[in-house]
Amino acid sequence: MQPERSTLKTPPGRRDFLKKAAAAAWATAPWIVPSTVFGANAPSNRIQVACIGTGNQGISILRKFLKNADVQIVAVCDVNRASYGYKSEDQFLGREPARKEVDSHYGKQFGVGAYRGCQAYDDFREIIVRKDVDAVTIVVPDHWHATITIRAAEAGKDIYCEKPLSLTIGQGQAMVKAVREHHRILQTGSMERSNPLTRYVCKVVRDGRIGKVQRVITNVGYNNKAGPGPGWTPMPVPNGFDYKQWLGPAPQVPYHKDRGLYRFRFNYDYSGGQVTNFGAHSNDLAQWGLGTDNTGPVEIDYVSAKWLPKGSLFNTALETEFRCRYASGVELICKTNKRPVGVRFEGTEGMVEATAYAWLARSEPASLITSQFPNGTLRFDASAAHVRNFLDCVRTRRDPVAPVEVGHRSASLCHLGNLAIRLGRNIKWDPDRQQIIGDDEASRMIDPIKVPAP
Ligand SMILES: NC(=O)c1ccc[n+]([C@@H]2O[C@H](COP(=O)([O-])OP(=O)(O)OC[C@H]3O[C@@H](n4cnc5c(N)ncnc54)[C@H](O)[C@@H]3O)[C@@H](O)[C@H]2O)c1
Known part of the structure; x- marks a missing residue:
């Protein structure tokens, strides 16, 4: 499907323009459209974005x-x-509610009433070939992140991709390669990195104010939805839902509503349960505080899990705990917990903790944290700041706060935990070579294609 009609002009060479403009104080650059006519945010100056996946988070x-x-x-x-x-x-x-919302927003902004400038697509490939799209958001289930990211990078788009960055470690490696080879900007949706509170907590740790870190505890929540048990029966696919395309690279299996929207989190074909869903936030904070963004643990040396009855539609672990060790000797324990998703660093001279969505931090001694909000705000919209950071980086071509390697390594930590959980045994990992040591079955599971069911 081609765009039906665009009310916005797309000048030739707009990507070059964006780059040049960033280097030369874009906001005041006068040579494309006089700011006296349109202002700094004239259509021709704008970053043109296509949003892929318009569900709950999209x-x-x-x-x-x-x-x-x-x-x-x-x-x-x-x-x-x-x-x-x-x-x-x-x-x-x-897509239709999303398109209407976008058109209504610009209709009001431009004062033109009924506005029609946003096109709705059911196939991301038709978006990726559009020359006028500078950046895409990828907010679809995890089993689609790698394919769409790689195709978008190849097509020269910058990318805001949700966490967990990948479905498997192998996919994450391929995503890093594609983004770097094609010189793209990628922000992973780990918005806690744009939160001044969590940034502050991690800085306290990195500045050595709790002494030598010995242990990190990360929380992941319980499953917040229940799927059908053994003997569940398939359902008819709803009108307007392209289930085949939703499954995409995953196995072709009968439809049930609890397989799809939002609930995909609880099926290993599409995601990794709460270990990757919430763990992508809490373990990302652990990596940040420990200063291990470009590496990872060397082993998972303890694992336990509780499962739903065999044959249930949800097949990810119900409750989990795994412990890993870094080369420095620091241990990280990731476990299902009623407490909000968060991280706790324990050092030889104190403890500091933060919840991933912010708004709470604690330390012992209490003086380590002087204020819950170091910047004095009562609430902080970390997601908005995270998006803004991405947009700034699209202009400056600098790395954002959660670049592709960060997303990949934080997801890898979660995936290693899940491998140990699914196999029910410990795992040794070489973080430099990104290879599992001495376990062929586990090694096969980091392959981007062959991800066996448990
Ligand atoms: N950063 C955060 O705090 C945060 C919060 C929620 C979700 N997420 C992440 O966002 C992603 C989506 O989660 P959600 O809760 O929005 O799920 P969702 O099921 O509510 O929405 C996903 C949407 O993607 C669509 N979709 C599926 N395959 C597609 C494809 N090939 N092309 C286009 N659209 C497709 C679905 O129809 C659906 O509307 C997940 O990776 C999740 O982990 C991140």
Whole structure:
């Protein structure tokens, strides 16, 4: 499907323009469109964004992009036209509601009433070939992250990709390669890195203020949805939902609503349970505080898990705990916990902890944290700051706060935990070569294609 009609002009060579403009104080650059006519955020100056995946998190991220005056959302894409059934059952989402929201936003902003400038697609490949798209958001289930990221990087798009960056370690490696080879900017959706509170907590640790770190505890929540048990029966695919394209690279299996929207988290074909869902936040903070962004642990030396009955639709572990060790001797324990997702660093001289979504931090001695909000704010929209950081980096071509390697290594830590959980045994890992040591079965499971069911 080609764009039906665009009300925005796309000048030739806009990518070159964006680069040049960044180098020469973009906001005041006068040579494309006189700012007296359109202002600094004239359509030709805007970063043109296409949003791929407009479900629970996709619509939230889309709104953060809309809030930036130097962005124009020109397209949305979702394999679901419009339906209920997302995280909150009363959420009505999909590509059509998203398109309408974007058009209505710009209609009001431009004062033109009924505006039609955003195209809706069901196939991301049609977006990726559009020359006028500078950047894409990838907010789809985890089993699609690698394919879409790699295709987008090859097509020269910058990328805001949700966490966990990958479905497998092998996919993450391929994503790093593609992003770097094609000189793209990629921000992983680990928005805790744009939160001044968590940044502060990690700085306290990295500055040695709790002494030598000995132990890190990371929390992941319990499953917040229940799927059907053994003997579940398939359901008819709803109208307007392209289930075949939703499955994409995953095995072709009968449809059930608890397999798809939001609930994909609890099936290893599409995700990694709460270990990758929440663990991608809490373990990312652990990596940040420890200063191990470009490496990882050397072994998983303890693992336990509780499972749902065999034959249940959800097949990820119900409750888990794994412990890993870094070469420095630091141990990290990641476990299912009722406490909010977060991280606790324990050192020889104190302890400091933070929740991933912020708004709470604690330390012993208490004086290590002087304020819950070092910047004096009462609330902080870390997701908005994270999107802004991405947009700034699209202009400056600098790495964002959660570049592809960071997303890959934090996801790798979660994936290693999941491998140990699924195999029920300890694992040794070479973080430099990114290889499993002495376990052929586990090694095969980091392959990007062959991810066996448990
Ligand atoms: N950073 C965070 O705090 C945060 C929060 C929630 C979700 N997420 C991440 O966002 C991603 C999506 O999660 P969600 O809760 O929004 O799921 P969701 O099921 O609510 O939404 C995913 C959307 O992607 C669409 N989709 C699936 N395959 C597609 C494809 N090939 N092309 C286009 N659209 C496709 C689905 O139809 C659906 O509308 C996951 O990776 C999740 O981990 C991150």
